[in-house]
Every structure is written in C-alpha cells, then in structure tokens.
Amino acid sequence: MDKNVDYSEYAVVMRGITKRFPGVLANDRVDLFVKKSEIHAIVGENGAGKTTLMNQLYGLIRPDDGKIYINGVEKIIKDPNDAIAAKIGMVHQHFMLVDRLSVVENIVLGQEPVRGPFFALNRARKEIKDLSRKFGLTVDPDSIIEDMPVGMQQRVEIIKVLYRGAEILVLDEPTAVLTPQETNELFEILRSLKSQGKTIIFITHKLNEVMAITESVTVMRLGRVTGVVKTSQTSPRELANMMVGREVLLTVEKNSAHPGDEILQVKDLIVKENRGIKAVKGLSLTVRSGEIVGIAGVAGNGQTELTEAITGLRKVESGKIIFKKEDITNFSPKKRREMGMGHIPEDRLKHGLIKTFPIYYNFILGEHDDPKFSDGVFLKIKDIRKFSEDLVKKFDVRPPKIDLLGMNLSGGNQQKVIVAREIAFDPVLMIVSQPTRGLDVGAIEFIHKTLISMRDKGIGILLISMELEEIFSLSDRILTIYEGQIMGEVRPEKTTTEAVGLMMAGHKLEDLHQEA
Amino acid sequence: MGNWKKYILNEKIIISLLSILISLLVAAIVMLMIGKNPLVAYAALFYGAFGTKEAIIDNLMKTSPLILTGLAVGFGFRAGLFNIGANGQVIIGALLAAYVGTMVASYPFYLSIPLVMVAGMVGGALWAAIAGWLKAYRGAHEVITTIMLNYVAIFIANYVVNGPFQAPGGVPKSPAIAYSAQFPNIMSIGATSLSTIIFVSLAAIVVVYGIIQKTTIGYxxxxxxxxPYAAEYGGISIGKNVMLAMAISGALAGLAGTTQVVGVYGRYFGALGGTMGFDGITIALIGQNDPIGIGLAAFLISSIRTGSNQMQIAGVPKDMVTIIQGIIIFLVATNRIIKTLKLRKRKEAVEL
Known part of the structure; x- marks a missing residue:
C-alpha cells in the first residue's frame, strides 16, 4: 500500500503500529510522521499509549503489526542495538545511570574504551567535552552521578545518547522531574540540538511545553491517534479537547447526592516523594459523607503521595489529616482501618493483593485479626471460607473458586476481590485510587455502579483517577491537582472537560475565568 | 486442605524429586569417570544408612537436629528472611539450656525438662531477634548481621567453656546437666543410643506447620x-513481624542446640553446633520451606551422610556425598530461578 510513497523527508515514520497486551490494546493502528530536524510532541493522557509507541521505535518491545521507516527506509527494529544502529537514542523517564560512577564512566558504559589492558577514559573525556560545548550541555565529566541534581543527570542521559551517535532523540516526559528553571535550560539544549540537525520526539502531557518548544504535535488517546496538528495552528484548548475526548463515553445513572457532615479534612498537607522532593505542596480538601469528591489530574502530580498520606502508608511532612473529627495524621494504617477508612489502592498488585495468597486469604487482608476471622491465635478457616464464598457470589468473581491464587485471576476480577473486601468491612470513608485502570468495559461499569451505591448509603468517597471521563461521570465535586496543589474546584454539571483539562495542565481556575 | 496448596505442593515435590534423581545420575557419571561402579557405591550407601540397627539409629539421631535447623531457616524464608545465623542460635540456645540444666537438679523431670527447653529456645530467639531488630528498625540486612552474630556466638561459647562455665579438669566442657533434665533413651545398641529427642523434632514439624497454616501469626x-507493601496496606506491622519471624526461627535453632545438650551429650561442649545451622539452609531449600518437606529433606541428607562411610569402605570417596548434595541444591535453586523468571516475564507484559 505504501510502496510508492516517498518518506525521505521524514526522519521517522511509523505506519499502522498495533500492539496488544493481555486485555489491553495499547496501540491501535497508530501513525506517526516526524520530519527531519523538527521537535515533535506526542501528547496524551496517562495510558494513551505514548510510551508504548516509543518503546517500539527503540526496540524495547516489538509491534504486533505495522512498519517503521527511518529516513525513508524501512527498518525492522528488534532490540535497542538495532535502534542505536539506526541512530535513534532514547532518554527514559527513569534515568538509566549508575549512581556511584562518574559522568564519563556512565557515558562509556557498554563500550568502554581500552588501551591494551587499561581503561582509557581520556579520549572519551575529550569527546564528552566537545559534545558539551557543541550543544551547550555543560557538565563536568568527572562528577559522580549521585552528587548531581536531577536536571544535570538528565543532561548526562542526553550526552550518552549523543555519544552513541544518535540523530533522532526520543525524550519520554523529560520535564516531569525538572524544576521550571531546569525545564528552561532543557529547552535551550533542545533548540540547540535541533539547530544542528537533530530530530527530537518529545513525549509530554504538559500543553504549555508543547506550545513553547515544538513544531508539530501528535495527540493520542486510548491507544489511538486523535489528532495531528502544527503547533502554530493550534491552542492548548484544542489540544486538551483532543487529549481527553469531548464526549463522556461511559455514563453512570445516578441521583443527586445528599452529603452529610464533613468526614475527612486535609489541611495544608505537605508530603515528599521517595527522592525527598515535595510532591504534595500545601494541599487542603474536604470530603463529606455521602458524596464523591473526584481528584482529576495527570499522573505524577502528587496523587500517589496524597493517597498514601491519607491512608497512612507515607509520612506527612506537615499539615493535618482529620478523620471523623480526630487528628489521624500520625495514626498507623491499621488504626485508620479500624476507624472505618477503606482503601482501594492505585496499584492492585503492589498494595491491594498478595498474588501468592489464595482468594479467601486475600479477602481478609486487613481484618485477619478481627474476632470474626481469628480467635486470637488460630484463624477461623471455616468462617473465612464461608465469608469468601458469599463475597465471591455477591460480587460475581470469576471463576468463583476461593482456593485460586490471587495471581490466577484477571485484572478485573482481582479488582472485584479488592472492592468486595473493602466494602465488606463497612467503611465510612473510602479512598479510591484508579479503580478501573486496565479493566474492560463490563468491569468498569460494575465498579462504577458499586461506588455510586456506596455513596448513596452515606459513605464518603475520595476518588483519584487519571481518567477524566470517570471523574466526570462519578464525582459530585471535582478538584483538579497539578504539581501537588489544587488548581480549582468545579461541579461536573457546570464545567467542561476542556476547563478541567486546562487546570490539569497547570492553569488556575481563576485564570480561566479571566481568559473567558 | 485446599486445591491451591495441593497444586503448589505437587509442583514443589516434582522439582525436589527430580533434583534428587538427577543429582544421583550425575554423581553416577562422575563415579564412572573415576573408574568406580556407581551401583556398588549406592548399594553401600544404602546399606550404610539403613543396613543395620546401629545405622538406622545413627541416621535418626543425625536427622533430629537437622529437622530443627531446617525448620528454623525455612520459617525465616517464609517471612522473606534469610537466616544464615542458625549456627550461632544453636550455640547460644545450647549454652542457655546447659546453664539452666545444671541448676535444676532438685526439680522433678516434669519441671526441669520444660525449663531447659524453654531456656534453649529463648536463647536462640533472643540471639536471632538481635538481627531481627537491626533489620526491622535499622535496615541492616539479616544475611550480614546473622553471619557476624555467628562469630560472636562461637567466641562466647569458647570463652565460657574455658572459663566461667568450665567443668573441673581443664577440658573445655561444661559440668554435666542434671539427670532430671536429660531426655531418656528409647534404646541403646553398644555406644549408639536412640534418644527421645527425635520426638521433639517430629513435634516441631507439626507445630511449625500449624503456625504457618492455621494461625494469625502465620498469616x-x-x-x-x-x-510487604500489601501487608502494610492491610495494617500488618512489617517491623514487628520481621522481629517475630526471626525470633521464631531462632527459637527453633536454639531448640536444635538444646536437644544435643539434653539428649546426646548431657553437657555443653562449646561451639558444638558443627555445621548443623548451615545444613539447615540446604535442607530448607530442598524441602522448599514446607515443614513436611523439610522433615523428609533432613532425613535424606542425614541418610546420605550416614551411609557415606560405608561407601568409602566400598572404595568410593566420601566426598561424593558432597557432590550429590551440591547438585541437588543447585537444581532446586535453579528451578526457582526459572520459575521466578517466568513470573517476572508475565508481570512485565501486563505492566507495560
């Protein structure tokens, strides 16, 4: 079909790329056209398939279908070595550096220069200095990685890629870890690389960055391309539309909420992420009984740290968490659970389930020492099994065999086990994070209905989701989080997905009103 | 019980049995290469382990402490802990048991025996809990700390039997423990006696099985x-359970040391543990951390060791046993690697 088409003006062409993972169509006939010496953005929500697409370009995974052309020539890229040979380099979201080694040692890693039996770093050192000068990538070749700030580490990654001769650079969310200052410096570097003929593919979900630095944009959503535009001919508003989709596909039948008293209050909360950087920056919110408060936002803006702080899995730097009028900021997860806080965790395989436990063991996680299930020493196995048989029936877990191990269930059924367990404990507040990630439509509908019926029973629900549709169809109030702060509160019936999309990209609600 | 358990057990049993079979075949090839007849060697090995009453008694008495150290290491593995310090825990447990054993002469056996056993278990438990505490609250890896504690235990043992706890006569050994604290023999043939301590080991299998399968602690x-993430999410304290698991593991090792004092020697000989603590690792691996599997693995290892003398007499070096043992461990361990790799691959595919 494409035989007679000339792709020679493009550095990268991907045609009809399809990639299927168990239960998910990660890329569905994706086309990508990147001209030589341009900065091309790939934008989309989390799970839109951006990284999957780039991993196929870099040979980390193989496409099920589709073709890749580099500089007009079809290439089969089986592994990263093929990609490097085709002069493609990738800077990953998580840096691939050895912390204890120096810059130069990291850069030559894998192709160490030697003179006789000795390690010959001087030549590499000189080459690195040349590259630094050429592209404005100032970095000391002898610094140790772990002593360097994140922005500098990223430069090392870029130099590493250039050192291996890359002409096409893929950067996966490069600004996610950078300060605004470092971001500006990175943009300078990218412009300089471009002016010297390099082609750059830039994955992001921050629309202001797209506007600032790119020439053209491919927008992805749920594994498909939903738009290809020139940056000069678009606006953040239009991009946000294409990113999140205009219509709400899944509607959930629900009556208006009848909220009661405030059950959860978060006041000026500050929480750090694992590397010690503040992820939640003075955030406040309240949840009342019988309402669903949705937190919209792009992944990595502090949602994980917020939920972990509320549920007691992460230390709070400052601020207060008040639950049922009691200050629980320093309570153990167990204590919070006993007070009636349920939690459907973001990562069901990490926190929610023990894969190597049978289902009936997983059903009592968190309540295993409750008098219902334990006499203090021995587990009441018979009672536990009876309880589990009931839950499996009630929540239609398939296959309905409580002796199966957690890992032998599909994602949707694993999630049903977690939801069933958390509801069975009769919570008064439920922290729900990404409840439908990776689930099929049927399971999503079931989970949504369950959440609404919990709300109607008077349970307060804090819903954290990257799926804007989910937030819109379930929430009674929507808070948008960006870089650890709430950008604004809106009601789903009185706002638009574009407005929330813009807040997700860092615009404050007040600013939006001024613009309008 | 449940199907899930049967399924795992079956897979585990197959791996262990195949490993044993292959190791015997490989050792046979080695024997052929050095010009020995493997059939003759294995016949001698079998005769050495089971051919006479003395051999069977000897074999059972060797099996007994190995069951306990195997359970100790296996229980640690269940909690994700690698207790390499069973040796030190054996030594400290035995020391405390012997010390209490010398003080209970005026008590009837039904008091002195439980006292001595509790002392030995507490000794091992406390010794292991040091490493548990360091792991839980200071992040020190238990492999390092338990190895270091092994040396400390050996030095303490050598000091006390040459000093404060030395029997008169200049030999490095403790005074004899009270008669009331000694376990009776079931039967004796010449110098070999079958002590009732074997029942302690068998009971330990049942108790550990019960703890793992039936109790809240085991859960x-x-x-x-x-x-650990899901455990924390479920309100389970990781620190508390790491310490507890180390203490239970150490108590089992301490019990192993105790049985040697109360059932074999009747006194304390310093670092008498020999290698039984390290053998526990081997046995836990072959038994795949299952209490019953550990019992059988201890019996297997003890049997090939007991039989090895007879094999030596038949002209095949005793060291062949070490080769067999090494190959079994290698195969069991690599099987785990293969299984783990398979799991990881599946997980990655889902995550991407």
Missing amino acids: EVKAVGFN
Missing part, C-alpha cells in the same frame, strides 16, 4: 514475606 508473617 501475617507470610503476608510480609510475600508482599
């Missing part, structure tokens, strides 16, 4: 071992 320990 928590396994949860921490399998997935």
Whole structure:
C-alpha cells in the first residue's frame, strides 16, 4: 500500500503500529510522521499509549503489526542495538545511570574504551567535552552521578545518547522531574540540538511545553491517534479537547447526592516523594459523607503521595489529616482501618493483593485479626471460607473458586476481590485510587455502579483517577491537582472537560475565568 | 486442605524429586569417570544408612537436629528472611539450656525438662531477634548481621567453656546437666543410643506447620514475606513481624542446640553446633520451606551422610556425598530461578 510513497523527508515514520497486551490494546493502528530536524510532541493522557509507541521505535518491545521507516527506509527494529544502529537514542523517564560512577564512566558504559589492558577514559573525556560545548550541555565529566541534581543527570542521559551517535532523540516526559528553571535550560539544549540537525520526539502531557518548544504535535488517546496538528495552528484548548475526548463515553445513572457532615479534612498537607522532593505542596480538601469528591489530574502530580498520606502508608511532612473529627495524621494504617477508612489502592498488585495468597486469604487482608476471622491465635478457616464464598457470589468473581491464587485471576476480577473486601468491612470513608485502570468495559461499569451505591448509603468517597471521563461521570465535586496543589474546584454539571483539562495542565481556575 | 496448596505442593515435590534423581545420575557419571561402579557405591550407601540397627539409629539421631535447623531457616524464608545465623542460635540456645540444666537438679523431670527447653529456645530467639531488630528498625540486612552474630556466638561459647562455665579438669566442657533434665533413651545398641529427642523434632514439624497454616501469626508473617507493601496496606506491622519471624526461627535453632545438650551429650561442649545451622539452609531449600518437606529433606541428607562411610569402605570417596548434595541444591535453586523468571516475564507484559 505504501510502496510508492516517498518518506525521505521524514526522519521517522511509523505506519499502522498495533500492539496488544493481555486485555489491553495499547496501540491501535497508530501513525506517526516526524520530519527531519523538527521537535515533535506526542501528547496524551496517562495510558494513551505514548510510551508504548516509543518503546517500539527503540526496540524495547516489538509491534504486533505495522512498519517503521527511518529516513525513508524501512527498518525492522528488534532490540535497542538495532535502534542505536539506526541512530535513534532514547532518554527514559527513569534515568538509566549508575549512581556511584562518574559522568564519563556512565557515558562509556557498554563500550568502554581500552588501551591494551587499561581503561582509557581520556579520549572519551575529550569527546564528552566537545559534545558539551557543541550543544551547550555543560557538565563536568568527572562528577559522580549521585552528587548531581536531577536536571544535570538528565543532561548526562542526553550526552550518552549523543555519544552513541544518535540523530533522532526520543525524550519520554523529560520535564516531569525538572524544576521550571531546569525545564528552561532543557529547552535551550533542545533548540540547540535541533539547530544542528537533530530530530527530537518529545513525549509530554504538559500543553504549555508543547506550545513553547515544538513544531508539530501528535495527540493520542486510548491507544489511538486523535489528532495531528502544527503547533502554530493550534491552542492548548484544542489540544486538551483532543487529549481527553469531548464526549463522556461511559455514563453512570445516578441521583443527586445528599452529603452529610464533613468526614475527612486535609489541611495544608505537605508530603515528599521517595527522592525527598515535595510532591504534595500545601494541599487542603474536604470530603463529606455521602458524596464523591473526584481528584482529576495527570499522573505524577502528587496523587500517589496524597493517597498514601491519607491512608497512612507515607509520612506527612506537615499539615493535618482529620478523620471523623480526630487528628489521624500520625495514626498507623491499621488504626485508620479500624476507624472505618477503606482503601482501594492505585496499584492492585503492589498494595491491594498478595498474588501468592489464595482468594479467601486475600479477602481478609486487613481484618485477619478481627474476632470474626481469628480467635486470637488460630484463624477461623471455616468462617473465612464461608465469608469468601458469599463475597465471591455477591460480587460475581470469576471463576468463583476461593482456593485460586490471587495471581490466577484477571485484572478485573482481582479488582472485584479488592472492592468486595473493602466494602465488606463497612467503611465510612473510602479512598479510591484508579479503580478501573486496565479493566474492560463490563468491569468498569460494575465498579462504577458499586461506588455510586456506596455513596448513596452515606459513605464518603475520595476518588483519584487519571481518567477524566470517570471523574466526570462519578464525582459530585471535582478538584483538579497539578504539581501537588489544587488548581480549582468545579461541579461536573457546570464545567467542561476542556476547563478541567486546562487546570490539569497547570492553569488556575481563576485564570480561566479571566481568559473567558 | 485446599486445591491451591495441593497444586503448589505437587509442583514443589516434582522439582525436589527430580533434583534428587538427577543429582544421583550425575554423581553416577562422575563415579564412572573415576573408574568406580556407581551401583556398588549406592548399594553401600544404602546399606550404610539403613543396613543395620546401629545405622538406622545413627541416621535418626543425625536427622533430629537437622529437622530443627531446617525448620528454623525455612520459617525465616517464609517471612522473606534469610537466616544464615542458625549456627550461632544453636550455640547460644545450647549454652542457655546447659546453664539452666545444671541448676535444676532438685526439680522433678516434669519441671526441669520444660525449663531447659524453654531456656534453649529463648536463647536462640533472643540471639536471632538481635538481627531481627537491626533489620526491622535499622535496615541492616539479616544475611550480614546473622553471619557476624555467628562469630560472636562461637567466641562466647569458647570463652565460657574455658572459663566461667568450665567443668573441673581443664577440658573445655561444661559440668554435666542434671539427670532430671536429660531426655531418656528409647534404646541403646553398644555406644549408639536412640534418644527421645527425635520426638521433639517430629513435634516441631507439626507445630511449625500449624503456625504457618492455621494461625494469625502465620498469616501475617507470610503476608510480609510475600508482599510487604500489601501487608502494610492491610495494617500488618512489617517491623514487628520481621522481629517475630526471626525470633521464631531462632527459637527453633536454639531448640536444635538444646536437644544435643539434653539428649546426646548431657553437657555443653562449646561451639558444638558443627555445621548443623548451615545444613539447615540446604535442607530448607530442598524441602522448599514446607515443614513436611523439610522433615523428609533432613532425613535424606542425614541418610546420605550416614551411609557415606560405608561407601568409602566400598572404595568410593566420601566426598561424593558432597557432590550429590551440591547438585541437588543447585537444581532446586535453579528451578526457582526459572520459575521466578517466568513470573517476572508475565508481570512485565501486563505492566507495560
């Protein structure tokens, strides 16, 4: 079909790329056209398939279908070595550096220069200095990685890629870890690389960055391309539309909420992420009984740290968490659970389930020492099994065999086990994070209905989701989080997905009103 | 019980049995290469382990402490802990048991025997709990700390039997423990006696099985071992359970030391543990951390060792036993690697 088409003006062409993972169509006939010496953005929500697409370009995974052309020539890229040979380099979201080694040692890693039996770093050192000068990538070749700030580490990654001769650079969310200052410096570097003929593919979900630095944009959503535009001919508003989709596909039948008293209050909360950087920056919110408060936002803006702080899995730097009028900021997860806080965790395989436990063991996680299930020493196995048989029936877990191990269930059924367990404990507040990630439509509908019926029973629900549709169809109030702060509160019936999309990209609600 | 358990057990049993079979075949090839007849060697090995009453008694008495150290290491594995310090825990447990054993002469056996056993278990438990505490609250890896504690235990043992706890006569050994604290023999043939301590080991299998499968403690320990994140999410304290698991593991090792004092020597000989603590690792691996599997693995290892003398007499070097043992461990361990790799691959595919 494409035989007679000339792709020679493009550095990268991907045609009809399809990639299927168990239960998910990660890329569905994706086309990508990147001209030589341009900065091309790939934008989309989390799970839109951006990284999957780039991993196929870099040979980390193989496409099920589709073709890749580099500089007009079809290439089969089986592994990263093929990609490097085709002069493609990738800077990953998580840096691939050895912390204890120096810059130069990291850069030559894998192709160490030697003179006789000795390690010959001087030549590499000189080459690195040349590259630094050429592209404005100032970095000391002898610094140790772990002593360097994140922005500098990223430069090392870029130099590493250039050192291996890359002409096409893929950067996966490069600004996610950078300060605004470092971001500006990175943009300078990218412009300089471009002016010297390099082609750059830039994955992001921050629309202001797209506007600032790119020439053209491919927008992805749920594994498909939903738009290809020139940056000069678009606006953040239009991009946000294409990113999140205009219509709400899944509607959930629900009556208006009848909220009661405030059950959860978060006041000026500050929480750090694992590397010690503040992820939640003075955030406040309240949840009342019988309402669903949705937190919209792009992944990595502090949602994980917020939920972990509320549920007691992460230390709070400052601020207060008040639950049922009691200050629980320093309570153990167990204590919070006993007070009636349920939690459907973001990562069901990490926190929610023990894969190597049978289902009936997983059903009592968190309540295993409750008098219902334990006499203090021995587990009441018979009672536990009876309880589990009931839950499996009630929540239609398939296959309905409580002796199966957690890992032998599909994602949707694993999630049903977690939801069933958390509801069975009769919570008064439920922290729900990404409840439908990776689930099929049927399971999503079931989970949504369950959440609404919990709300109607008077349970307060804090819903954290990257799926804007989910937030819109379930929430009674929507808070948008960006870089650890709430950008604004809106009601789903009185706002638009574009407005929330813009807040997700860092615009404050007040600013939006001024613009309008 | 449940199907899930049967399924795992079956897979485990197959791996262990295949490993044993292959190792015997490989050792046979080695024997052929050095010009020995493997059939003759194995016949001698079998005769040495089971051919006479003395051999069977000897074999059972060797099996007994190995069951306990195997259970000790295996229980640690269940909690995700690698207790390499069973040797030190054996030594300290035996020391405390012997010390209490010398003080209970005026008590009837039904008091002195429980006292001595509790002392030995507490000794091992406390010794292991040091490493548990360091792991839980200071992040020090238990492999390092338990190895270091092994040396400390050996030095303490050598000091006390040459000093404060030395029997008169200048030999490095403690005074004899009270008669009332000694376990009776079931039977004796010449110098070999079958002591009732074998029942302690068999009972320990049942108790450990019960703890792992039936109790809340077992549930928590396994949860921490399998997935500490999910355990924490479920309100289970990781620190508490790491310490508890180390202490239970240490108590079992301490009990192993105790049985040697009360059932074999009747006194304390310093670092008498020999290698039984390290053998516990081998046995836990072959038994795949299953209490019953550990019992059988201890019996297997003890049998090939007991039989090895007879094999030596038949002209095949005793060291062949070490080769067999090494190959079994290698195969069991690599099987785990293969299984783990398979799991990881599946997980990655889902995550991407």
